[in-house]
Amino acid sequence: MEPAPGPQEKYHLITRNLQEVLGEDKLMAILKERELKIYWGTATTGKPHVAYFVPMSKIADFLKAGCEVTILFADLHAYLDNMKAPWELLELRTRYYEHVIKAMLESIGVPLEKLRFVRGTDYQLSKEYTLDVYRLSSVVTQHDAKKAGAEVVKQVEHPLLSGLLYPGLQALDEEYLKVDAQFGGVDQRKIFTFAEKYLPSLGYAKRVHLMNPMVPGLTGSKMSSSEEDSKIDLLDRKEDVKKKLKKAFCEPGNVENNGVLSFIKHVLFPLKSEFVVLREEKWGGNKTYTAYEALEKDFAEQVVHPGDLKNSVEVALNKLLDPIREKFNSPELKKLSNAAYPNPSKAKPGEKGTKNSEPEEVIPSRLDIRVGKVISVEKHPDADSLYVEKIDVGEPEPRTVVSGLVQFVPKEQLQDRLVVLLCNLKPQKMRGVESQGMVLCASSVGEPRQVEPLDPPAGCCAGERVYVEGYEGGEPDEELKPKKKVFEKLQADFRVSEDCVAQWKQRNFLTKLGSISCKSLKGGTIS
Secondary structure (H helix, E strand, O other): OOOOOOHHHHHHHHHOOOOEEEOHHHHHHHHHHOOOEEEEEEEOOOOOEHHHHHHHHHHHHHHHOOOEEEEEEEHHHHHHOOOOOOHHHHHHHHHHHHHHHHHHHHHOOOOHHHEEEEEHHHOOOOHHHHHHHHHHHOOOOHHHHHHHOOOOOOOOOOOOHHHHHHHHHHHHHHHHOOOOEEEEEHHHHHHHHHHHHHHHHHOOOOOEEEEEOOOEOOOOOEOOOOOHHHOOEOOOOHHHHHHHHHHOOOOOOOOOOOHHHHHHHHHHHHHHOOEEEOOOHHHOOOEEEOOHHHHHHHHHOOOOOHHHHHHHHHHHHHHHHHHHHHHOOOHHHHHHHHHHOOOHHHOOOOOOOOOOOOOOOOOHHHOOEEEEEEEEEEEEOOEEEEEEEEEEOOOOOOEEEEEOOOOOOOHHHHOOOEEEEEOOOOOEEEOOEEEOOEEOEEEOOOOOOOEEEOEOOOOOOOOOEEEEOOOOOOOOOOOOOHHHOHHHHHHOOEEEOOOOEEEEOOEEEEEOOEEOEOOOOOOOEEO
16 A cells, blocks of 8 residues: 655645645645645536546646545526526536536546535525625625636626625635635636635635646637537547547647647546657557657657547547546437537527527627737739638648738738638638638728738737737637628627727737737728
């Protein structure tokens, strides 16, 4: 029998691969005295996907470190977050989450008897908890509540009061679950600091907060339940896993925003302490890595080919998914899955997905705007005023884009520059050449007309998501329907500020490195 780990070893297990820890000294002090009590919560909204193996892998670490771990199925939170889970589906989705999370934990060898599973509605509707919600609402400002939920709660133009309650409930959960620490993604940071600020005002202790990095999806952006190509569903067939991995962003030598490498680092390595790259003998045969850094170095130096990396991840991932697929092959769980996540096309009249549904919200997060790098620029063969560009937006192949910039921007100024590209317009032919996007540009208001392509911040990578401040959490439409004129309605409020920053309704267009801007066209329009 292995000796129990000491405080330093426990600290290493608890914090490895995390992006940030708030309260490190308090964490170490607790570990020197007793086992840490920690919880991880998940709102029961969209179907869990393979990125959920990232927190599952950390839960395995917590148990190895002797922690007492609680998993919260945050059903009430799912309803409060802009009704991501309708009330009539809440019970079904919570049951689905319980089954699927437990199946995931079993597939990676986590003993379920060492975990405590709790539903939010088990205690969040009690008299004491409700009174504390009112007590908290008497000291929290509307500004702080909105700011705390900015990266987690769905951002809409006319926010509901429920979204402002969400951070307060998450803070109170720490007290009512009687834990020392809360674990979540770094997108929860504002809620964590909110809890640290406000719990003491009710006489409750400040907790430790542990944060995982946000793992890129297969497209290079955050892996999301609502962005189909960015994620692999836990119940996807093997042929679907192969297809999605084949399309995944995994550029030779590029280790930034590489969802395939990130999955190896945060899931496969911690579980097995090694990773085997499978390849034919003529390419050097199989190679076993016992340190992630060595694998990343070999990939950066192009010793490991993206195709071999994807094939190896496919084999390892299917080993994790096989027992989950088998469990959900039972008639009972198939029925639960279909009931919890009904097909929108089969919705009854008046429900979402039919012609009688509520009007769609026109918000900036519906636009798929990305940083692009211009690979080549040529004059259109049949139109003197048009360029035909090849633009890398982080996909396996560059997009062909037709732009009317010939009289405004010299060809050499476009070549190899970073641009801002709208990627989910319906492709259309322009004088015989299909254009698969639109380069967004600033235009002067007066005559003579001047046009400047928008500039992403220096250091951005092709494929990085561009979003509007306050709308970071939304997911874009797969394709904008021309008849609904979503882009045209939003574009009416696009402007360039007096500081040359691109804005929608005075909110900045951003990447993770800063604001989108133009060189000189203050007060201009954007199209």
